[in-house]
Amino acid sequence: MSGIYIHIPFCKQACHYCDFHFSTSLKKKSELVSALQKELILRKNELPDEPIQTIYFGGGTPSLLNLQELNAIFKTIYAEFNIAENPEITLEANPDDLAEEKINELANSKINRLSIGVQSFFEEDLKLMNRAHNAEEALQSIKLARSKFDNISVDLIYGIPGMNNERWQENIQILLDLDIPHISSYALTVEPNTALQKFIEKGKVKPVDDAAAAQHFEILRTTLKNAGFEHYEFSNYGKPGYFSQNNTAYWLGKPYLGIGPSAHSYDGNSRKWNIGNNTLYIKAIEKSELPLEIEELSTTDCYNEYIMTRLRTHFGVDLKEIETKFGEKYVKYLKEQSVVLFQKELLKIENNVMHITEKGTFLSDGIAADLFYID
Template identity: 75%
Template sequence: MDKTIHKDHKLLSFGEAGRGCGIYIHIPFCKQACHYCDFHFSTSVKKKGRLVEMLCKELLLRKAELLKSEIQTIYFGGGTPSLLTSEELQQIFETVFANFNIAENPEITLEANPDDLSEEKLKMLAASKINRLSVGVQSFFEEDLRLMNRAHNAREAFESIRLAGRYFENISIDLIYGVPEMSAEKWRKNLQIALELGVPHISSYALTVEPNTALQKFIERGKVKPVDDELAREHFEILINTLKKAGFEHYEFSNFGKPGYFSQNNTAYWLGKPYLGIGPSAHSYNGDSRKWNVANNSLYIKALEKAELPLQTEKLSVTDKYNEYVMTRLRTKFGVGIAEVEEAFGKNYGDYLLQQAAVLLKKGLLKNENEILHVTSKGKFLSDGIAADLFYVEEE
């Protein structure tokens, strides 16, 4: 068997990552609904072909938004982008590459589910412009996957990653911790399996109970035990320590990468770089405003058929930008630069930042290293709450 591994793109260092702009393409289809998920998707794929046509039409209608920008990342998210056929992928790529200024070696990521990654599918993806896979494993244990209502089983979770390694070098997997009744030993085993498979990037998230999801209803009815914050905290500590020993860098709260394998797409988000969001429910950001598409496949298609953009726009104030900067940077290894805040938002915001940070510094939740604020090990699991304490709240 031929071993075709994608190595044709330059993996940027953390300092280089995030230059240029990105395109996010939302593929709103799934085989079945995961119990914890509140993203926009449909389990009916009847309109998939037509929706892909409208994705391409939206790309054409909005190309002027990034006319002078170099596109360094293209990200297929969802939903389940691995449901796309080779023809549908090619249709999208032809539109993107013909109408945008694409960098010489862009990072092109496709989210995939393990049950889609047959050898035939992997060969097709490896023959396309995709050079990075993000695989939604979530767990290597059958009982966890059943609780989440994932479409794949434990064997498929393992085999898909083993097989993907024959065709792709740059692979990320998602794992969920804090699952009710998941022991510390089982969580360690999940991580050990991932390490044995040799993946260079892991994104790991605590199981959260989103409103109006099946998981919320099951917990309310007593069919599933409530999510335990202390259990999640224990798993998080195991996660950090295990991956650090294995040579991974904890470069963002939920993301761990071997050197050279940090996600350029996600890093660009955290650095506040512009991106164009295409597809139902997709968000866009240009530094001054945020836009988002209607979260309805039928309404999205109908609007684009009339050459109308089903968008809403929010103009961002200086305070909005400051708060977003604090929220995103505090989650990363970059930290919140005091001088950078003053330069970007004004000295009053820098003074406010230091004033709000004082208590957190005394509590040992923040540290000031060369005038850059970082969350301490003690504060890591509380980073979102710490960010909220640093937010600027405008008086009525």
């Protein structure tokens, strides 16, 4: 199972918390689309010779692409790659882009899954984050999308300064009332050199409250579990049949090809990433040069990544698989390092597979770090 990720590095405006690569100038959008097509051709032999199961348009804001631009990219993908019969094809979209005409266009394209970046249904939260949409657009975009798409995911952010438990619960309930089958939810993180960090430093915005975020996480997990969702990865909840195939493949260590500025690729042995500069990316691709860096992964790198990704998921860490993939010394090390975590009831084991307990879920990244092998 392989996937293709397409990075669309454009946004209408900069969200205060975001540190992803993007540009608020759309002047080079047409050139960028042409460069994406050419990069796809240049790198068509990098994936295993097997059908592509997932195609994911991330960003940035992929919903800024028009139908002609999307179809141009699809034309290249289908001409150069072996695509599975029914691939999952996801487009990340912002609510302010999803007017009825846009929804109809997308429904008539190859896109069969929408990931809508709502983040909150409350004006004060959206303004604090500098989102381009308002609360009404958030609600209406989902209703319109629901009329044309069955497979929809919605993003919510918790731990926003000023957000109380009641407001957070209402955000979740709105999605349940709309019968959304997949929800991705993330704690607000203060990244370096973002507007949010500067506002907090200047006292214009209250600091993020980790205790409040932990409460929001528990409310989310409990509410969605009671509503029939499975918490299949730390930040992702899905009803049966609606888990993200793209994300699942990533957590299972499947190869993927990342196309576009700042996009990452992985083949099981190495990781590659493109330059995070639109102009330099376009110039290089026009000259048939690949503006990327490569990191060859050691056995220890692969083991540590396995621990990180698997502990975040319901798949867990399979001791037999670790022995097969990485060797006996890693199994021995893992068992030694996990003793204290079992004593603290942060880990459990069943059928030779380690899982994080409910008590440890909010601490999953720290637990994984404790199990990393240090050469």
